[in-house]
Amino acid sequence: MDSTSELPVILPQAPVLPAQRTTTSLGSKHVLVVGINYAPEPTGIAPYTTGMADHLTTRARSVTVLTGMPHYPNWQIEPQYRFRLRTREIARQVGDAFDGLAGIGQHDGLLIRRLRHYVPARQSAARRAGYELTFLMNCLSTPIEQRPDVVVAVTPSLGGAVAGARVARRTGAQLIVVVQDLMAKAATQSGISGGGGRVSAATAAVERYALRRADLVAVVSDAFRPQLHAYGVPDERIRLLPNWTHIHACGLSGPEARQALGWPQGVFTVVHTGNIGLKQDLGNLVEAARICAERDAGVRFVIIGDGSQRAAIRAQARGLGNLEFVDPLDGVKYPQSLAAADLLVVNERPGVGDMSLPSKLTSYLTAGRAVIAAVAPDGATAQELRRTDGAAHLITPGDPAALADSVLALRRRPTHCAEMGVLGRAYAQAHLGREAAAARLDAIVEECVAG
Structure with missing residues (x-):
């Protein structure tokens, strides 16, 4: 099994957030994005994590992504990644609004590190724990080439959120956690085998750990706020970041x-x-x-x-x-x-x-x-x-x-x-426009950097 390997340029499938280069306080900063789902996964969380990373590339000095091997929604690792422990990919063209990002102006582009993790063919609480833990361990053991100033961790997975919290603490970076799913709630509400009782309590403890260490927590729905309050996250550290539409209507009847x-x-x-x-x-x-x-x-x-x-x-x-x-x-x-x-x-x-x-x-x-x-x-x-x-x-x-x-x-x-x-x-x-989402994301990251 390869320990690491270079792969060619990737081109995410989904339209991303608007990409106009601007001078901001992020212009000299390095951003690390941690999330297990990423392009080319076509559905779920991946288009949004991809869009955020791509957009931040137009604002920050550099962006590094720690993500999993493509596996969703069929829960099978794509064949070209099946025998790799880690990959290193440089995205020089991203979406339909980027062209030759790496090396242009003061921006260094987008580095994607894909990390091997366990992918369960069937879902249960124990298998999900293995999924989370193997991604967490690979995140923590992967060298970070550029010390981040800001870490953006996306849930799911919890492993990514914990890894983001640990890296932020070790490097002194600011931490933003973007909550797409509440994982402790999912353990009890989704119907996963073995997901109640102790598993839910343990998941809640891990989730609380990551969220309470965030400088800002961005939620896609205000319905998540009560649970964050129960975890001890004060409302003044919670921001709303709704998902945006990542498709265009085809125009056909x-x-x-x-x-x-x-x-x-x-x-x-x-x-x-x-x-x-x-x-x-x-x-x-x-x-x-x-x-x-x-x-x-x-x-x-x-x-x-x-x-x-x-x-x-x-x-x-x-x-x-x-x-x-x-x-x-x-x-x-x-x-x-x-x-x-x-x-x-x-x-x-x-x-x-x-x-x-x-x-x-x-x-x-x-x-x-x-x-x-x-x-x-x-x-x-x-x-x-x-x-x-x-x-x-x-x-x-x-x-x-x-x-x-x-x-x-x-x-x-x-x-x-x-x-x-x-x-x-x-x-x-x-x-649900991408422009509004880009403005909200900019405001949250800028606030975190200034704070």
């Missing part, structure tokens, strides 16, 4: 998009995208499709993506003619799949509340299609969707009959669905 993808016309198309894991509880969607098949032949369900539960969900759906599974799509076909939908689905396991905010929401709302969400009424997802003032229809999670009834009711109201889509896109344009 529904029939045009279905034609481009080779999907059938003349049916009401219901689409779910993203991770197929425990938290998503997509067995609920399968049973709703079964009910719809018995009541209306003009409804088609599509599940796009991969994840630890895909095989189990496919087995549950065996024999259903109105449900299709599609592998993860590239940056061109994914927006087309959203445009091809008449209705986009968010589905969460009953009991999931304030542990996370689905990353797919920004893409769904940008696509301008109606959204149906089977989520806890007081959870982070419901709170975010209520802010759209009508773009989403909320129903009780874990009730396939209620989901089927709502799908069929919306099928009978195409004008209302179109109005919901317009409201979603308007909300995305007003609140």
Whole structure:
């Protein structure tokens, strides 16, 4: 197994935050970003961590990323990385707004260090602990070539947050933790095997350790604040950093998009995208499709993506003619799949509340299609969707009959669905733009440096 190796230039797939070089107090500073998910992973947290690192490259003297081997959402390490302990990659062109960053002006570009870690084929609390611990140990044993002035650690994973805290303490750097998921909450709410009791308590202790050592904590949802307060993080150290939309609407009508993808016309198309894991509880969607098949032949369900539960969900759906599974799509076909939908689905396991905010929401709302969400009424997802003032229809999670009834009711109201889509896109344009996210990120980092 190689201990380290040079790999060629990488080109992240997703559009990133706006990239205009400016002179700031970060111009002479070095930033370290720590997070286990990164491009070329197409979904989940990776596009946001990638976007932040790329944007900071336009502000700071240099940016180094400590990340994992690409493995999400299928939970398998990509073949080209399978036998490597560490890799070292120099990104000289990033996204669609960067060109030849390394060596230009006073900026040194972006260095990506990919670190080997255990990737469990099946999810359990013990396997998740191994996943976290191996990434943490490789982070701590990897030499940092440039002493950082600012460390930005992203959860998940907790291992990355702890590593970021340890590096910041050792080097005297300022520490920002960006909370995408609350991991202790996830241990109890996601349904992972062995995730309750002692495991949840231990996870909370580790999470508390990392968050209390941060100079600033950035959360993607205000629903996370109460848990941070319970950890002893004062409100004056918490900042809101909502995720931004990392896709562009493809501009095709529904029939045009279905034609481009080779999907059938003349049916009401219901689409779910993203991770197929425990938290998503997509067995609920399968049973709703079964009910719809018995009541209306003009409804088609599509599940796009991969994840630890895909095989189990496919087995549950065996024999259903109105449900299709599609592998993860590239940056061109994914927006087309959203445009091809008449209705986009968010589905969460009953009991999931304030542990996370689905990353797919920004893409769904940008696509301008109606959204149906089977989520806890007081959870982070419901709170975010209520802010759209009508773009989403909320129903009780874990009730396939209620989901089927709502799908069929919306099928009978195409004008209302179109109005919901317009409201979603308007909300995305007003609140989920990359420019606004870039300004918030700049403000948080500048405040941390000045503080």
